[in-house]
Amino acid sequence: MTTLVIGANGQIGKQFCELAKQSGTPIKAMIRSEEQAAWFQERGIQTVVGDLEGDFEHAFEGCDQVVFTAGSGPHTGPDKTLMIDLFGAIRAADIASQHGLSRYIMVSAIRAEKPLEAPEKMRPYMTAKFAADAHLRHSDVSYVILKPGRLTDDAPTHKFASTVEEAGDNQISRANVAYALLRVVQTPGLINQEVTLLDGQRPIDALL
Template sequence: MTTLVIGANGQIGRQFCELAQAVDLPIRAMIRDSGQRPWFDEREIETVTADLEGELHHAFDGCDQVMFSAGSGPHTGPDKTLLIDLHGAIRAVDLACELGLSRFLMVSAMRAEKPLAAPEKLRPYMAAKHAADAHLRNSAVPHLILKPGRLTDEPATQRVATSLEEAGGENSVSRANVAHALVHLAQARDLMNREFVLLDGERPIAEALS
């Protein structure tokens, strides 16, 4: 019952891995190269070296679900957005289907379904997320799609909202709250084929994401 964490070395991925380790949720952190391993080794978190732009199949061995939080990052161009946020996500979904995994947890973005409404620099990213989400919805693997709002580095409150109205119009959420929400979803094995907007709010995570 191991969760493969794709994007484990990212800001949300690292927090998710630490929280998962603390609650004894079995995980395998997928890293791009061996230089990223020491941080995980210090915390006794299992790693596997694989690349969304290269060999990937072996990373899934022995895993029964995937948590995908990988992203090309703000300092790369549309080429990396295409290869990682879109094609990398599609490859991971297809492998999860091929191998019969139980679930795929996708970290997307609020309003990804309206990429042309996003600021110009974010449109390729939003378009990639929109297409990857659609591919996951239409795949054979059960899924959960989490759609955070604007990400911040505020500390975790573990209290969230699932709509702008509930959040009082504020469209932000801390990465720490996203990581806590993902740990909850990774453990909620009966929850399938659902999508949640995630913002900072007032409801406990377990209540909001039910």
């Protein structure tokens, strides 16, 4: 089962791709340009060039499921959030449905269902996540939506919590998100689930 990774060149995406390669989990990394290919080629990871703001349907060929961990990033404006985090995610869901993929695994955000409660500068992003998640729930493809808290660059612990009360905070390391993503990819029977991800004390399988 080959997994297409949309957003492979991002901070979570790269960590996930490396974990997948180390574990022997077949993946295809979608990158925006050939200039990004060297890092993946050095690790023997298959790549395909695709643009979320343009053509990327060809990237799905030969894949059984898709991971969406792309993001416009904190240094872009609402226009990129609209095109990548919202419309890119929606188009990916539609293509996954059309190609009969088994699952669409979305990296969303904690409390994406309440964008007006987010800090003002984060509201366009949270609104994009809210709408993309809603579209995915009503698509024809099975899904898993992961909802990580505030992202950090801390080292992985491989220990998790599913509520702020349990965790005592609302944060999670990108490394832990990448690890959780790998476990979801490796658990094909997990469908139509939504999982909040925070740093905690439980193994990931206890959440899944």
